[in-house]
Amino acid sequence: MSNATSKLQETHSIPFAEALAVWWRIGLLSFGGPAGQIALMHRMIVEEKKWLDESRFLHALNYCMLLPGPEAQQLATYVGWLLHGVKGGLVAGILFILPGAAMILALSWAYVLLGDVSVVAGLLFGLKAAVLAIVFQAMIRLSQRALKTPIAGLLAVAGFLALFVFDVAFPLVVLGAAIIGWAFATKINAKTADPNDTLTTDIRPGTKRAALICAGLWVLTVVALIVLFGDSSVWAQISLFFSKLAVVTFGGAYAVLAYVAQQAVELYGWLQPGEMLDGLGLAETTPGPLILVTQFVGFLAGFREASGMHPLFGATLAAILTTWVTFLPCFVWIFAGAPYVEKLRGMPRLSAALSAVTAAVVGVIANLALWFALNYLFANNFTWETSGVSVLLPELSSFETGAWVLTAIAFVCMFALRLGLFSLLGLLCLGGVVWQWLI
Template identity: 30%
Template sequence: MSHSQMDAEQEGVDTSQNTPAYTLWQMVLYMLRLGALGFGGPVALVAYMQRDLVEQRGWISPADYKEGLALAQLAPGPLAAQLGIYMGYVHYRIRGATLAGIAFVLPSFLMVVVLGWAYVSYGGLAWMQAVFYGVGAAVVGIIIMSTRKLTQKSIGKDKLLWAIYLLLATLTFITETEIAWLFIASGVLVWLLRAPPAWLKWRGGGKLHGLTLLQFPVIGSLLSTQDASLLTQIAIFFAKAGAFVFGSGLAIVPFLYGGVVTEHHWLSDKQFVDAVAVAMITPGPVVITVGFIGYLVAGLPGAAVAALATFLPCYLFTVIPAPYFKKYGKLPGVIAFVDGITAAAIGAIAGSVLLIAKRSIVDVPTAIIAVLSIVLLWKFKKLQEPVIIVAAAVLGLLIYPLLHS
């Protein structure tokens, strides 16, 4: 091994591939920008990464992106944050994953802390309902366009993947939840049909599934927080949220409501709804709402503990299995498995889009804002999403008071 290779490995650079076309700091700056300007929630954020890192800049290969998306969907925790961590890992390993993850989360964390301070200091954010009225509708348009692109790129014209995609989209919409073991089952199905191993008998193949994943919430419920200090209670609860909730950042909302409002009585219903609204009107991962909740419960220490406890499990669930995805990801069986997982993941995302639309499109003005967002993004390919978000916020501030005076 040459000295340059040894030095590169000591620095955490992946020497198994060609020299990356970007520096680690370019990736960190990209993640900072995405965390500061990336609106639209997990669906839009993962689509931005595909557009920017794979299609436009060529930093990440389509295969690496697909592996990262599949791994992010396989593991519990927020989808976009895990994919961002994996993008940093691809060429710069642990150091890249760590810095990319911090850079992605930090801007929105700082924003929600400032909003939390304003909320506590000034007795709530009455204007937020008006802003969210417009922004929520625009977000629907943004994520519809993002999901369309993800579907075209990853599903194509493959009939088997389309069947899985439509099944998961339908089930997600009907049940209003993402069924974790179906992601695993989809991967196994495509694996068995496309690249079955010689030693695997059909009769025994059905034994490989992800039902054990469903036991995670049961394990989590065994962690008692009754006798702990407030910050310790926050740490344990939000660690469970990060470690035991599958799906996108939006999937964590029902879990948080059950613990924050119903179990611990840390927030009222109105405060919790405001917290979710803050997550939706700020860029970056939706799950950063945990920082706002933590601030309302225990100030800046509460915000920091809640955010760290939520994101640490998803970081570990990404970097620990990542080497095995990199090592074995090119095998036909793994490729087939990843294709199945990806189809299921994007199908579930599509179902979530319909759920968000159902809750955000509440009248004619919101429907018009959503349609306008779609038309503008369709017609003007280079139009930046933050421009639409700002315009929608202004429309919300103008229209909402007229309808609710």
């Protein structure tokens, strides 16, 4: 039996119930933004379960980095589709969102009823230290696998500098890497191709139909709300605004948060200026994509603008609507594009272009990880700008002692004691609670 056939049968033999349990775990533990989430999926899917090999995982990641919307959620959908077809993609994508969406909805209720959810930040304080260690480990492993040539190494460094130092738009970084990969295909393929990566492309039935259904539901939602309530209603405004956002959100949530805040505060009047920061804090301390902060925005919009119903009921419906129109397009992109992207695996120049994107993604993840570390280890940061250079730097006087102590413990447990994932997360959560209690 050929290596390709063997691998294909192994993929088909994965019990759906087992995959379902893994996607629940990933959804519940997907803290730390895209860097931490991608690292978590890589650890569970590639290293622990060995359901995909490295090149297949990176190929999926490359495509998702090119799409608008949350790349980690779309990666989960793609991998779920690879393993179990349309139902696998739907389950993986939904479960990646569901725990965080439920937690943000509950915290939004607490926010409007109590006005204070700081206790949640205290409970999850230690979790961020564990995420830092997980991300750092993933960076090392991804670098070892993706940066096999001098060109790949240079692309990773260039990607990091472009984002962290020169504030270059994310799509330009990815596009530049793809062009370089295309131009230097021979050199890149010669050293990055995996001789054992011969898995036959297996396009699951119903994928195109799923893409059309998701697209139809998306469009139907927007049109129906405009027809029923008018284009000036909060329902039409939410569906139109966040649908537009889903199409143009390249480079992760941080690339559009300033725009969301400006529009929600100044144009629509849904939030007060400080409330957007409160929502971002909730999204950063809960699992799931950071773009779930839009659900908090929609919740407050419904709470204040929905007429003819109880404010909390209107707010809940608006929050659900926001999440629906924000993430439904993600399933459209994956189901519509993944089958074609899979076929690119046998085309040398396109494969090289995607391999170059992988190298640049190492720099992108490094940028996200550094941003996360600076915001966790220091209470305040500032941006230093001069002659086209824009660098985020910490205020050294805002040194967070507890964060540094917990991070040191996390790194010791991860790299010296080799503690398991759940043990690491549990220990650091306990440490965070204890630290908050002591101070």
